[in-house]
Amino acid sequence: MKSEWIATYEGSEIKVTNGWFTGEKLFVNNELQDEQLNFITPSQMTGTLTTKDGKQLNIKANISGFATTSCRLFIDNKKIELQQTK
Numbered sequence: 001m002k003s004e005w006i007a008t009y010e011g012s013e014i015k016v017t018n019g020w021f022t023g024e025k026l027f028v029n030n031e032l033q034d035e036q037l038n039f040i041t042p043s044q045m046t047g048t049l050t051t052k053d054g055k056q057l058n059i060k061a062n063i064s065g066f067a068t069t070s071c072r073l074f075i076d077n078k079k080i081e082l083q084q085t086k
Contacts, residue, residue, distance in 0.1 A: 003063075005071045005082040010051050016061045016071050016082070026061050033059065049075060 033047025
C-alpha cells in the first residue's frame, strides 16, 4: 500500500511518500531530501527548502501509524497542512 501527501509552500512542492517496500521519502520540487526504511517506529525526515529570496528553511516530516498512516509536516517550525493524494 502506498500513501502520498503533498503541500505547496511559497511556490515549492513538498511531497511525502510511504510504501511497504520503498519506505518513506521526502521530496522538495521532485528532489529527494531524505528517506527512511523504518517499518515499526515512527519516522522523522528532514530537509531544506530554499525560498525565492534565497533563505534556507528547515523541513521536518514524520509518518506514523500501521493500518492507516498519517503525516505531519513542519517548515521553519510551523505546522503546514498536507493534502493526502493516495
